[in-house]
Amino acid sequence: MTASASAPAFAAATFLPDDLLERFRERAARVDRDNVFPDEDLAELKDAGYLAILVPQALGGAGLGLAEASVLQQRLAGAAPATALAINMHLVWTGVAKVLADRGIETLRFVQEGAAAGEVFAFGISEAGNDLVLFGSDTDAAPQPDGSYAFTGTKIFTSLAPVWTQLGLHGLDTTSPDGPQMVYAFVPRSDAVVTRDDWDTVGMRGTQSRTTELHGVVAPADRVVRRVAPGPNPDPIVFGIFSVFELLLASVYTGIARRAIEVAVATAKKRTSKKTGATYSQDPDIRWRIAEMALAYDALPPQLASLSRDVDALADHGAQWFALLSGIKHRAVTTAKRVVDEAVLVAGGSSYFSGSELGRLYRDVLAGLFHPSDPESAHSTVAAAWLGPVDS
Known part of the structure; x- marks a missing residue:
């Protein structure tokens, strides 16, 4: 669909009808009290096609724009803030895929296809004490002979920790001839990824944004999506x-x-x-x-x-x-x-x-x-x- 004045109302009725939001709101208190992930919310959002709202229709999504997604996230947060914040991190990657594709860069098409197929993408960027955020990383990104990268380091505030299937992350390659380079890539769950059960916070408990340890986890060459110079960058x-x-x-x-x-x-x-x-x-x-x-x-x-x-x-x-x-x-x-x-x-x-x-x-x-x-x-x-x- 194309954006129009009626699009937000159409999207709200389609993806987040009132009865669905009421179920989310009823669960939110229990999720917060028990400090658990809102699995039932995620299941219903998947069934509604919510994880693919920013994916083009041609790839199996809803084809919404960021303006419509923003309205939906406001609506979801009004019922279950932790659910909305957790899903936000998945939507960030599908949104980045859209931003790049709109500008002629198709390297994240697999994210769009994966989201339409039910994959859950987590956001592995934050690191303790790293106030450079996107402009630097304490995670080591080691290049491999086949073009893949092995990542070793610790990420914090990894929302969707119990349920993600793919983790989008960054690290710093200091050994390549053109280094240092910031490397953006995606890794699957494996024994090389350890999720600590350490999310016991004041609020937003349902996000289950646990600490993630990376022990040489490998991003295949076709999941290494960008290499850019560290520091402020218009990439x-x-x-x-x-x-x-x-x-x-x-x-x-x-x-x-x-x-x-x-x-x-x-x-x-x-x-x-x-x-x-x-x-x-x-x-x-x-x-x-x-x-x-x-x-x-x-x-x-x-x-x-x-x-x-x-x-x-x-x-x-x-x-x-x-x-x-x-x-x-x-x-x-x-x-x-x-x-x-x-x-x-x-x-x-x-x-x-x-x-x-x-x-x-x-x-x-x-x-x-x-x-x-x-x-x-x-x-x-x-x-x-x-x-x-x-x-x-």
């Missing part, structure tokens, strides 16, 4: 990962913000003041607080829609691209946290219980602060875009 795979990751991540936290407003509104309409006998929805202070939440939230969906459409349409923002993408992620997560804080104040002490939905959103929304780009990186990127680099 299409760097842009693809950065753009899709930031936009879909921002979408998840925007969805959390909207759900927090919905819960706050419903609570305000139900709670009755002993002092006045009226519902809290009639209290001017509560009304001001909810209006403040809505005013903050309302700015996010249009920005997401605009930037997502620009990526789909191959718009050229030049050197401003990374500042724009860092900016929307930063605004989304900080706004979502502020909105949830306000919602908790509206709802009162009941939200302090771990089993309450707002209590869970309060914990889940904190994870947004730790995803790239963090506040320091976002501000540095935006400052460089407007002021130029710092004098050496």
Whole structure:
């Protein structure tokens, strides 16, 4: 299908109907309490074709664009934030495949075909202490005679840890004649990959984003998709990962913000003041607080829609691209946290219980602060875009 004004509504009804979302919402509390992966959610998303929403129709997918995927992820996050964040990491790789294919680079076609066939792709980029993120790696990428690469290192925050079938990752090749080179590749599950059972966190527990140890795991030559120089780089795979990751991540936290407003509104309409006998929805202070939440939230969906459409349409923002993408992620997560804080104040002490939905959103929304780009990186990127680099 092609993008149109009615496309988001069509996609929502097709892939995330209300009854499906209610099942996700009902499970979310148990998934959080038991610190388990939402296997039932994944099974239903697979059945709905959700894992292939960004795959072209000709390859068995839905052919949606990033703008439509963003709306869907906002909707999914409003029901089950951890499920949405986990699936986000799979959608990042299918989104990168789309970004590259739209620009005439077909090296990730196997990702599109795999997603349509039921493969689950995980995102193995984050490393402890590596604030270079895409621009460097502590993982060793050792070239093999047949063109394959053996990866040795440790990745953190590997969402979908119990269920992924393919891991997209990067490492640093320091031995090739043209080295050092950042190597992007995909590896299957094998005995050379060890997943630690160490995901015991404050929130987003259902993502099961466990630590992954790589012990010489081999990416076949046809799964080595890109070699680029380390450091800031305009290579299409760097842009693809950065753009899709930031936009879909921002979408998840925007969805959390909207759900927090919905819960706050419903609570305000139900709670009755002993002092006045009226519902809290009639209290001017509560009304001001909810209006403040809505005013903050309302700015996010249009920005997401605009930037997502620009990526789909191959718009050229030049050197401003990374500042724009860092900016929307930063605004989304900080706004979502502020909105949830306000919602908790509206709802009162009941939200302090771990089993309450707002209590869970309060914990889940904190994870947004730790995803790239963090506040320091976002501000540095935006400052460089407007002021130029710092004098050496």
